[in-house]
Amino acid sequence: MPPADPVREPARQRDLRERNLATVLARVAASSTDDGTAPSRAAIAAATGMARGTVSALVDALLLGGLVEELPPPPRTGAGRPANGLRLSGRRVAALGVELGASHVVACVRDLTGAVRARASVDSVDRTGPPERVLGASAELAVGVLADARAQGLDVVGGAWALPGLVDSAAGRLRLAPNLGWRDVDVLALLSAHPGLEGLPLAVDNEAALAAVAELWHPGDSPGGESFVLVTGEVGIGAGVVLDGRPLRGERGWSGELGHVTVDPAGPPCGCGARGCLEAYAGQEALLRRAGLAAERAGADALRRAALAGEALPLAALEQAGRALGVALAGAVNLLDVDAVVLGGACAPLAPWLAGPVRAELAERVLRARLLGVPVRVSATGSDAAVMGAAALVLQRVLDAPAALVA
Amino acid sequence: MPPADPVREPARQRDLRERNLATVLARVAASSTDDGTAPSRAAIAAATGMARGTVSALVDALLLGGLVEELPPPPRTGAGRPANGLRLSGRRVAALGVELGASHVVACVRDLTGAVRARASVDSVDRTGPPERVLGASAELAVGVLADARAQGLDVVGGAWALPGLVDSAAGRLRLAPNLGWRDVDVLALLSAHPGLEGLPLAVDNEAALAAVAELWHPGDSPGGESFVLVTGEVGIGAGVVLDGRPLRGERGWSGELGHVTVDPAGPPCGCGARGCLEAYAGQEALLRRAGLAAERAGADALRRAALAGEALPLAALEQAGRALGVALAGAVNLLDVDAVVLGGACAPLAPWLAGPVRAELAERVLRARLLGVPVRVSATGSDAAVMGAAALVLQRVLDAPAALVA
Known part of the structure; x- marks a missing residue:
């Protein structure tokens, strides 16, 4: 007998718009990465096979949501209005990344283009201390870079912590980390309760997995x-x-x-x-x-x-x-x-x-x-790979499902 | 910069019907596997959230295509017409699997319910012979079970060969098989040219990967x-x-x-x-x-x-x-x-x-x-795992994309 496929769900009209928003956003992101060109609405319609009108409406929603921005039109070179190029916007959406390193803690905020807009690190964290203290120090650092990012007008939509060892992302717990001496720590609960982090959607993940995300996100790959x-x-x-x-x-x-x-x-x-x-x-x-x-x-x-x-x-x-x-x-x-x-x-x-x-x-x-x-x-990423990947994880979720951030 | 996602394509209306056909078929298949019950149209509508009318139209198409069948209605127990249960049909669609084993070659045909409808094996194949001869022997065996299956009214929609070593499925070639002494053999070309196999869509894959498919498909898992x-x-x-x-x-x-x-x-x-x-x-x-x-x-x-x-x-x-x-x-x-x-x-x-x-x-x-x-x-599968998996691979493709087989 064939196995069941519990993932498969029926497609609906709303899914269609959500998928198409993500498709258009992915095209804008890909062009920025590939060759530095900024695609026009017409180029996106041609590349995806979607109707011009559909693409335009989706682009307008992404512009309003502050996820993409329009470049100034190039000088007129012939008949017709030149097309405005589109690229990801670094002005609104941003994400927090934090890493518990071997001897240091790093926090950064990256905007949707991947640019680092705020960064701070502490070099002398005693990782052998109780989890509450180590995590508290990382949360302090996070609150600092969040304030810095918000002062720049950025909307930090979430944050992720890079941890060593066996991380249970779904439960928000660090199950086992031999090099920290930690066992079954409810990291997410400790962080979410920290003053200044309340209400911010947080995630935890393994540092190596997040470093791989950073490696994928690095320009030039x-x-x-x-x-x-x-x-x-x-x-x-x-x-x-x-x-x-x-x-x-x-x-x-x-x-x-x-x-x-x-x-x-x-x-x-x-x-x-x-x-x-x-x-x-x-x-x-x-x-x-x-x-x-x-x-x-x-x-x-x-x-x-x-x-x-x-x-x-x-x-x-x-x-x-x-x-x-x-x-x-x-x-x-x-x-x-x-x-x-x-x-x-x-x-x-x-x-x-x-x-x-x-x-x-x-x-x-x-x-x-x-x-x-x-x-x-x-590796093309430096020693900040895991913290860069932590922020990228949150940004990738925005790119995969931008509908929540647009009207 | 975020990486491009070349896989993402815009969703269209036709995709919607194709996905929904697969969703309904997967529901029927899952119920057969899970608990032996045969779901009604109403049960599928309830489980998937699709409209009753939509489900009915999709089920009618699958019935016409011979992919599912209706069970006789149970005796009336109260008011209203009892619902007809649906299950996968073993009457039309079937797939061929062939395995080049260590000392033998096996071929079988399975119908869409996974039942083996024809099987043959040769025990004394000299695997150290030239690829043409070994593959020719397997093709002969395949032609025999195909005839047997077709005599039962089955429509064999494709076949897959299980091979040891590094198989390039996309190119249809066996790149390296130390235990056979083969290197870069164009298996698909040799098989496709064999009398009696012309026109049948064929695939080649690694035996271990196909055994895993069989393990997944085995009832009871x-x-x-x-x-x-x-x-x-x-x-x-x-x-x-x-x-x-x-x-x-x-x-x-x-x-x-x-x-x-x-x-x-x-x-x-x-x-x-x-x-x-x-x-x-x-x-x-x-x-x-x-x-x-x-x-x-x-x-x-x-x-x-x-x-x-x-x-x-x-x-x-x-x-x-x-x-x-x-x-x-x-x-x-x-x-x-x-x-x-x-x-x-x-x-x-x-x-x-x-x-x-x-x-x-x-x-x-x-x-x-x-x-x-x-x-x-x-393993719950016997020594026939790879050959069973080869046929299952083809059947899984039918379940994943049934639209090609229905009007």
Whole structure:
């Protein structure tokens, strides 16, 4: 017997308008991304096959809602009125993103064009403190950037928090975060009750998944159809998986736990309780210890400096970490059939030493590498990937369903 | 900048009817699966929110097209005419499935209710022969079951071939199959030119992906929202991944290469050229060799008999294979966040010995196992999984887009 399809719902006239609003908005967004041109109503009608009148009415609604704006008409060059180009507007809609990083908290507000309009960070957050205090500090930071954004006339329509570990987005809870020592924290309830955040729609999600969203949103990446595994993380290691231009979330949003993929079943113990996990080779703590830098309580910067100076132990540790990363990533490519591997998070600045061993392992261990190579590239997003992705998540929802924001 | 969404197209009136036809058909199919009841037009209208008249017109079109049928009305029990129940019809639409197995070829025709209406198999196909001969033998078999199905009045609307290795479905080619020794074979061209298959729409796909489709289609599985990794294969090892009730294909349909996930980077050599792949522990050849049964050219049956007899070497080989399978599957669950692991293919009859070690490794190595266990179950589909899935693939396309088959 065929399985039921509980998702399929009948299409109705209202759905039609909502879908068409999103279609027109997506065309405007795509043109901005693709080639910097601003499409006219006529160009959108031609590209979508919709009637001119329909497109015009939808564009008027989006203009009124402040989601798109009209460029001044170009100079007349012949007969007829020149068409006004359309682009996304950065004047009204904006979104808040917040990240609980390894040693810092960052908050930013991005407008609908993706531009960062406000940003603040705190460097010295003690992540080992009680969740209430750590989350409270992040909420304080958020309230600050919200005030900054509102002073610019922006309407912040929602916010998202990037968290490490197993995040239950539907319930708003952080279920398990070994590197924070947190277990089942009701993050959304704590944040929503914070003075200054009441009433703002909030979401929580995994930092690696959000970094992948940021990677997708970054200008210069070819939109649509893209697929990759993005390695992220600072202390731990996570991965954001993108297939066919869309984040792969898994059944509960707990996909991408690359840091706990086994590299060698008899390998060194990992903080999670198992042996031979990737984090036990390439996580920050293991890497610094193998590099002989643990005693100095140094960070990734110290490791990079030592590698640049050609020190033997750090170079050997990076070689081994790159091999382990390559083994785990080869498994991911074999299972997921993504096009490429992207080194982000703490791996990005270490890519000069990691990428070689990663490429070697991929070439040996990915079945399809016999036909088609697996490109390894360095993330285009900086260390702010997760916080940028958090805001992008909220903005993407606006683009997917703009009807709620227009009359 | 937000990425473009090339998939989004404007909705039109014709789309509306096509979607609504599919919605009604899905309701009929779901009810058949869920509880054996046959919904009336009124029940479908109530469940979907569509108008009674709209539903009636759509049902009439589906009845005329032979996709659904009306049950005789139940006896009158009160005032008013009792409603006729609707169910999928097995009288018209059917689909062909063919599988190139390890040592045999199977072909079957299933009707729209999923019932097998014709089946044939050849046991002694030499898979190491030239592709033309092996594919020709499978085409002969297909022509036979097609004739059988057509004699029953069935309209076979298409067929699908289940192949091992990296299959390029869009191009109809088998790109790489280490266990067959084939490389870049234009399967679709060879099959389409075979006498008796001309004009029949054909597709090719990976056997593990199709086995997952069969697992989804099997009665008794709860429909919708299900997610699992299904281990398949006879000689080699593949996996079909299902997330949220839908097969995960990957960028080229090359996902699920579980057999080449690394278990131990320094492990034994694999046929693919790498070391320590899962197949080097749990593939049929490795398993039989470690069990001391390779010399007898025995199959999985011999291994099962030896294990039942309590022979030490076979039991140790199965224990080690189960451990290796568990390590690779733990990586898959960490990366994909599926609900469950399903042992199918050659692993199904060996599950009494494999499932224990698999469970132990999953419990140790899956991060989310600290919160939520990973159930291991044995596939409900038999050794015909891939061929059943091949036919189901074609039938699912009819259910997804029935408009082409109705006036």
